[in-house]
Amino acid sequence: MCAICGVLNMNDHEPMKPETVRTMIAMASHRGPDETGVYLDDHVGLGHARLSIIDLAGGSQPMSNEDGTVWVVFNGEIFNYLELRRELISRGHRFKTSSDTETIVHAFEEYGYDCLERFNGQFAFALWDARSREMFLARDRLGIRPLFYTIRNGKLIFGSENKSIGAHPDVSLEIDPVALDQIFTFWVTISPRTVFKDVLEVPPGHYLVVRDGQTRLERYWQLDFPEQGNESARSVEDYAEELRETLIDATRLRLRADVPVGAYLSGGLDSSAITAIIKNHTDAPLITFSIRFENARYDEGGYQDELVKHLDTRHRAVGCSSEDIARVFPDVIRHAEFPILRTAPAPLFMLSQLVRESNIKVVLTGEGADEFLGGYNIFKEAKIRHFWAKYPDSKYRPLLLQKLYPYLAQSPTRARQYWQQFFRTGLEETDLQYYSHMPRWNNTAKLKALFSEDLRSSIGAGDGFSELETILHKDIMKWDPVSRAQYVEVSTFLSGYLLSSQGDRMAMAHSVEGRFPFLDHNVVDMCSRIPAKYKLRGLNEKYVLKRSMEGEIPDCIVRRPKQPYRAPDSPCFLGPNAPEYVRELLSDKALQQSGLFDPAAVARLMRKCERKLGHPLAAKDDMAVVGVLSTQLLHRHFIEEFDKEILQARGTPVKSTVDVDARSATICAG
């Protein structure tokens, strides 16, 4: 993978400075430790830091077309590049390298913006057409790779990470109060908003065209489901077979690399499916990695061992304790560039370090299966609430929730009334597009009680729901309830948190590229056509995936209860062994400095959590500790102490493999 960055003079005519682009690139060198490259002309500066994976010798960037009139900087992979290349050569294009990057410039020459529909990949790129003076910024369908931008003083400034954007002299990062309101409700900001004020992202499935001082945002792909009642009548065996074939193709494509490729093995169904496919349907050696939690409640080692034995993989594991999580957490936030409400990214940060130390640059992982094949509890909960909502006063229907949350069955009568009341909130609003997510969001929104007065007044009166509604599919209410829940989950949680804070940022922190067969757009399209009853069969999740992998993975994995990937949360930051930075960042002084949270409320929260240490914490208190701490870390690093980072990056010598200076001043002088 890589980092891209750049500056485009939209209305401004300030000369391009190579030092600016070099500093921006140095800020993201963790994404591309192998090479760097810069292209400059009178209007644009493009920067690139490379993690070399395909065409190690020839694939340096920035890269151009045959006559140097089209330049691209690209982060990602175009997996079907071999097929695209053959087609483009037959249409007369001449290639200088054997990289996938080069297919982008030629495909653009051939197909224009429609080239995006032909790419099977994960990508964020900036393509500069020097003849028409047009910048074309594009991002893959699901937001696997990041792409942020801002417009300041007549300049478009973009980058793979906010650190690069923040390093531009015209940019001073500020936290967006409305973003915090959204994060402490939806867990994410609503695209294109980011946590930084006036910094946007190119939304997944979109591209941005910048020309003559104007920007134009267009969508080229949107997740879609069939209308309820219109699902095709094929058998589940039929779907299972098609899913298997599509998944095998997607996996094979993602093994294309000039370096060895590994895989994550969590012990769950999804990563087991991927690794089984690698073993049974490809010639690739199987090199696997996993996390072992010191706390048995989170550990899946038993299942991992079973799979390692069954698949005969070369396996390495990293041990993760609460102390480890607390220790790496500040770095986790530095890389995530976002507040988080649970610590789950931290073990993945440690896992990518293990991968890097094993000299592996690429791993295949199972993200996406839960979203597209109905794996999450939130889908089951939605189904149960719809079932209950038919007869809201039924004595029996709410009891089905006990199947999902067995601890509810143990609660005494008074507590039962309480949890029923909790789930009953908004029960009958079944015609809300995001009905499925309201219990989660309502619970999370209670965290806003910790906001400071200042933050509250900056947020003002609006709520995130009107923004949310702009990103929902216009036909969403025509779909069955599970499909609706899937759409909401994909367009918020998947791209806004799972693939970014937990995915790309954690892997890239150690220069590791993640690849996701379940997110192949052919797999996604195929899964969207599968009727909901085969994804969630009663309350049996991912049924069609289990059917398709029968015989390829051990029965114990197929039958095992779903265990959502979680890590120990707030207890990592409590107790006598908690690191000093926690106490300092949550002190009155530090809280007043950031001005985001009410010091008295935070102090109360911490006292309560310390008192209850050793006993289960309420989910919302758990989220609150992690949320406040991560936001404080974000503010400390990106707002208070960011200049230090920039100075350090400026001082880093950058030796470029590609160094093209096409500025007229340079050409005249030379």
Added chain:
Amino acid sequence: MESTPTKKTIRDFVFENFLMGLSEDELCDTDSFLEKGIIDSTGVLELVAFVEESFEFDVEDEELVPENFDSVVKLETYIRRKKGGGDGNSAS
């Protein structure tokens, strides 16, 4: 006792979701789910949800009784009554 598509749907669901480890022929169509310990109270609700979804009708609280749900045969009879119009009465 002859099989019908409805019975097969019911048997498949019960087998998939509740008969961990038991083989299909260990469940007769007339066996009581509760007595055989196959389905517990939340399991019954799962069965209700499944029946509502698969056969496209709603189960009233008063109809949620063993007479309608406690065996493959009883369930099939109940479903046929609800779908065939019948007299709309619940447990006989």
